[in-house]
Amino acid sequence: MTDKLVVKNLFKVFGPDPDQAVELAKQGVAKDEIYRQTESVVAVNDVSLSVKERELFVVMGLSGSGKSTLIRCFNRLIDPTSGEILIDGESLTNAGEEELRQLRKNKMSMVFQHFALFPHKTVCENAEYGLKVRGISRRERREKAMAALEAVGLDAWADAYPDNLSGGMQQRVGLARGLAVDPEVLLMDEPFSALDPLIRREMQDELAGIQEKYKTTIIFITHDLHEALKLGDHIAIMKDGRFVQVGPPEEIVTAPADDYVSAFTHDVDRGRVLRAESVMEAPVTLQAGKDTASSALARMDEAGQDCLYVVDEKGQPAGYIRRAMLADLSGDTKITDVMESSYPRTDPDRLLFELYEQCAEGVPVAVQSEDGKFLGVVQPSQVFTELVSDETATESQDKAPAGAAQ
Known part of the structure; x- marks a missing residue:
């Protein structure tokens, strides 16, 4: 499979002196020391990765590790300070405003942790919103939205309003909205973390089938290692803006790169990670x-x-x-x-x-x-x-x- 998304030496700095902060980061200066010297926070620190077509790539880390900032750099909801992002070999970091708008409309979609549904619109109208922005006809967007709702098991609720749905069902609507535009790349920022454990497991089980149906490349953010191990083809462990280790689930569990990764994997049920x-x-x-x-x-x-x-x-x-x-x-x-x-x-x-x-x-x-x-x-x-x-x-x-x- 070919590379769908490639990231090279990506930095994101918040603060008054981003260039100096990047230089210090490149020299290996610690995050806290960089802040003391520049009053700038290095949120993403020299991250490089490649994601294959139709791969489910998981970025996992604790709160403050930089994972949510990173995924927002991928569609430039947050502009990176330096580095390069390529989609299908074309630079996203150098894309102009109109080119970026078209890319977000036609190639990328995002599912957030908080559902962000329009309360005054029906479930179907919420699911078809991205298609409406594209200018798709009413009939066609209804058909596509209904197909996406069927994929997440909510087609019977198409004409209901979000307030009538449980939290898990509302998140399914958010997922259907992301899928309805048939994205080549789907960005998912902790989409299941607000759900009850049982519903969360159901959504995890469904996601693999949905990906198979839509043939979508997925970048999935989570703070839960068990979720990462269950879903990911590859997993990146993130700490202080850096990737500590990147590899398939089996490698993360059996060959942790350092004590930090080992600490995450100490209570993992290896029998549900390792394969024959x-x-x-x-x-x-x-x-x-x-x-x-x-x-x-x-x-x-x-x-x-x-x-x-x-x-x-x-x-x-x-x-x-x-x-x-x-x-x-x-x-x-x-x-x-x-x-x-x-x-x-x-x-x-x-x-x-x-x-x-x-x-x-x-x-x-x-x-x-x-x-x-x-x-x-x-x-x-x-x-x-x-x-x-x-x-x-x-x-x-x-x-x-x-x-x-x-």
Whole structure:
């Protein structure tokens, strides 16, 4: 996939001396010291990133980290002090007033934390507002707004007014308004943070399906790590205006860049983040039609394993053999005569917590692609290890920054 949004060395400074503040920031001077010297606040400090087409990119940080300022720079609701923002290779930072207006109307849309609905307009009229600004005909904008409302499950409420809707439903209207214009890039600034936990989870679940339908690139701001891990293809952890670490969810959890990131991940349910492909290993196998009980036992001893897969001539699993199944057999017994042909299997994207029952029998789970290719095995011991808390998590809890567990 190609890059949709690229940001290069972006700075945003609020205060009387932004140029001096940027120079000090480039020299590595701390944010507080820059303020003491210039009375200027560096809200975004040398941020660079690239977001692929149709990617859901999450920026996560505590209050005051600069994440909301950053996302407003992307559509220039806030003008950056320096740096470059490119959309489809074209500079947004150099765009003129009219060009910027057209870009906001036709390419970008934004969903805010607070719903900002027009109380005197119906749900449908709120959803079609962006289309009205574009000059779309009444009939066409009604059709597009209704399609967006259907996507968020509110088409039956099209002619109701916002006051008749719950907070969660109002936020769905805000999302529908953003989707109705069919944006190429959707900016979402903590859109679910004001919702009750149950409704919030429902909205998180719906967002993935909505993105698949609209094929939209989404930049999502949150202070909640669990939300970030659930939604993000990539996650950027932000602190004091900088990106501390950028990577896929599995990397953020398993290889935190520093103690600050570790503090965020200390209480994460790893089983709901890590996938089969992240812990699978190359399989030690036996050959159907060749290996015998004797050679199978030797292979097990060599590998230090008590259960091995048997593969056919194409390298695909035909079954498995346990050490106990070979007891009391003559050494020349063919393994195909005693192997178990029914075996646990999964796809590489399966979350580890979903493998728990399959691992209960102690048989490695075969990881196979959609076309049946044998990619590796997940050892039950590895799944059980990841599903329980370890001492490292407890130790890192003591280092957690204030509010990190939000």
